Amino acid sequence: MRILTWNTWKNSPPYRARLAVLARAAAEVRPDIVLLQEAFIGGGQDTAAVLAEALGLRCLAAPARAKPRPQEDGSMADSTNGLAILTRREASEHRVIALPPHPEDPDRIAQVARIDGMTVVNLHLTHLADGDALRRNQVLHLLRHLDPEAPTVLGGDLNAGPGDPAPEALDEAGFRDLAADRPEPTVPGRRIDFLMTRALPLAGVETRLVGALPIGGVAGSDHAGVLAVVEPGRESTVTVA
Template sequence: MRVVSWNLWWRFGDWRRRRHAIRAVLAEAKPDLCGLQEVWADPDENLAGWLAAELDMHWAWGPTAHPHQWQRRTGDDSAQFGTAILSRWPLADTATEELPASRGRTVVSATVQAPYARIPFFSAHLAATAFATAARLEQVDRIRELVAARPSDDHPPVLTGDFNAEPDSDEMRVLGGDKTSPSTAPGLILMDAWRFAEDGRAGLTWDRRNPHVAEAPEPSMRIDYVRVGLRYDLDVGRVENVGLAGTEPVDGVWPSDHFAVVADLSSPA
């Protein structure tokens, strides 16, 4: 089972051309499940819905009730902002929640009805900027509660997202539960799929070789993730391979300012 996590950079840059580049990258990657962040919708169309139709997938959309800070940046007050899920299989029990401590950040969740398991799946977008560690700590506490509350009897939970934090940060160690004692959902371990990369690659998803990132003041970082619940009693949902996608322009257009994380998880033959 192939899982993709990708921040799609909302309606910034040449978003009309970028949508086709995004579609091309996903069509080549052939994911079974996608967690998408910074997804736009307007009165006429939803980017997640358009991608789902183009890729023959099911979809769920989780808009924020507070899109104003993004609307101000583009001058378009009709465009909505949110997170989304695309799935090869039907989705059940979809839900969206505004995360605490930062208006405009959401997590959307669903149970994926795969033929061999019901898969708890999440797409989340945490507060940005280097100054927002305290906000992100509150947000990961809530995400852990949500993950622990969704049944996962026959498949470990899968959490995707742009967490705007590097792997050794306080918030990512708390989210994982394996490098420090979390304050919520004790016993829940959410393993970082990139730790299974065999060749020691840095896995940078916010990379200054992308010209849209080079305009920003931050260094290159790994801030986008696929996280998988640690289960000793199941053979499905184990990380087998991990890499990046969307790392080059498509017909001269960079699809996003983020690169996508692509993880392959074990499933029955």
């Protein structure tokens, strides 16, 4: 099973060129499940829908953070900047969990789907520079809505690094960071994008970054994606590509 998480950077320019790079880079790693953050919808554009079509995957959209935003042509359009799960298998459940907000950063959500007997969680925590306590509270709130015994994959942009309060709360709750041994940052100088599992026995895990380098001079996003190739099983080994 191949799982990819990627913050797609809203509609930041050059949006259409970036979207083509995102689609090409994602297609090269052939994911079965994709977790998208900052998935833009507006002005006739839909990041998740375009990527789902390019990858041949179903799209579960969770629009959020609605407001007018400038478009690439200079016009303004009503838009959302939310989450999306793309999946090769049909989901038997899909729900959205509102996370504790902040007046300067409202409308944060988590997205949860049930796919092939596995809980899949897509998460984007607050970006506030002094938001460590809020990010931890957002994680703790999410955990209250998850079955601790259910096989679970969780991924997304935590806006926090290893050892910070939010990832630490997930570790305390039994989640395993699949790329714990990877030193490369997913944004300049930091690793803030994670893939984690809980109650999911794995025989092997390989992780690597996706889209870290521009294609044709265009970067797909201001984040690199994180890909995990996991093999279910009883024993667990990790390799870093």
